Amino acid sequence: MDSVTVRVPAKVNLQLAVGPLRDDGYHDLVNVFHAVSIFDEVTATAKVGMSVRVEGESADQVPEDGENLAIKAAFALAGHAGRSYGVNLLIRKSIPVAGGMAGGSADAAAALVACNELWGLGLPLEDLMEIAADIGSDVPFALLGGTAVGTGRGERLTPLKVEGDFHWVFALADGGLSTATVYAECDRLREATGERVAWPRAAEPLLAALREGDAETLGAELRNDLQPAAVMLRGSLARTLKAGREHGALGSLVSGSGPTCAFLARSESHAGELAASLKDAGVARDVITAHGPVPGPVIV
Numbered sequence: 367m368d369s370v371t372v373r374v375p376a377k378v379n380l381q382l383a384v385g386p387l388r389d390d391g392y393h394d395l396v397n398v399f400h401a402v403s404i405f406d407e408v409t410a411t412a413k414v415g416m417s418v419r420v421e422g423e424s425a426d427q428v429p430e431d432g433e434n435l436a437i438k439a440a441f442a443l444a445g446h447a448g449r450s451y452g453v454n455l456l457i458r459k460s461i462p463v464a465g466g467m468a469g470g471s472a473d474a475a476a477a478l479v480a481c482n483e484l485w486g487l488g489l490p491l492e493d494l495m496e497i498a499a500d501i502g503s504d505v506p507f508a509l510l511g512g513t514a515v516g517t518g519r520g521e522r523l524t525p526l527k528v529e530g531d532f533h534w535v536f537a538l539a540d541g542g543l544s545t546a547t548v549y550a551e552c553d554r555l556r557e558a559t560g561e562r563v564a565w566p567r568a569a570e571p572l573l574a575a576l577r578e579g580d581a582e583t584l585g586a587e588l589r590n591d592l593q594p595a596a597v598m599l600r601g602s603l604a605r606t607l608k609a610g611r612e613h614g615a616l617g618s619l620v621s622g623s624g625p626t627c628a629f630l631a632r633s634e635s636h637a638g639e640l641a642a643s644l645k646d647a648g649v650a651r652d653v654i655t656a657h658g659p660v661p662g663p664v665i666v
């Protein structure tokens with residue numbers, strides 16, 4: 367086999383509960399991850415040495431060296447196998463870069479699956495999950511897909527059974543937001559307001575809405591503790607979120623660390639109408655529709 371192509375979805379956090387700042391600089395999180403139908407494709411081709419090339423959506427903002435999360439994943443897998451394998455990774459991006467949709471983590475997960483196949487390693491998912499957790503806290507979910515509750519730094523995962531499909535609209539913004547900057551702003555705001563930060567817990571009504579396929583309740587329960595910080599850093603997001611509510615979204619939130627905003631629609635046709643209204647309102651660089659949950663990385 368000379369090459370393997372893997373298609374991998376983006377994620378949106380339906381709930382992101384951020385606990386108090388720990389002594390080690392991290393936060394305990396509760397993350398309800400949901401994989402949606404916006405896909406990157408990673409093609410792994412056999413060669414001597416390791417290299418990566420990036421094409422598509424905002425490719426110029428993605429490193430093509432050892433900093434690329436996909437190539438880090440390939441190195442980590444080769445290290446695990448104890449062999450000096452080589453690969454060229456071609457990443458075709460559709461997931462917005464630095465948009466809070468874990469595109470880099472998705473590419474890392476896709477690279478693990480593609481190289482595992484290309485190099486004939488046959489490692490089971492549990493082994494890939496362990497390697498994934500060392501690459502980044504969003505990478506294990508990117509390997510799993512579907513919908514799952516993540517705890518710790520997001521890497522301890524419990525898959526959730528979800529009834530039916532949910533229909534989403536995503537408003538993409540110009541330029542990204544750095545995840546580290548958004549967490550720092552969240553800490554600063556909490557300090558400034560003297561907010562008492564509770565231990566993060568998954569919201570039971572939100573989990574029940576997912577289990578029952580109840581879009582109305584899910585919309586009301588969407589919650590992201592990073593949203594005030596993202597809105598503080600990027601004031602225009604307040605207008606985008608307001609426009610979604612005014613045009614009938616069941617719920618809205620900033621996705622992860624932003625600046626992408628997610629809106630829940632009643633149905634596929636409602637998502638199309640909502641997307642058209644948001645485009646007309648001029649509150650986003652681009653507006654796309656998607657559905658979820660979708661499976662994790664798939665060899666195509």
Ligand code: ATP
Pocket residue numbers: 427428429433434435436457462463464465466467468469470471473474504542543545622623624
């Ligand atoms: P998260 O939702 O996990 O916080 P994000 O969606 O906000 O992440 P990414 O698109 O994953 O952000 O990219 C964050 C940064 O990581 C980018 O600015 C880019 O420089 C770097 N990066 C490294 N590898 C990749 C990759 N394969 N794809 C995208 N970005 C990458």
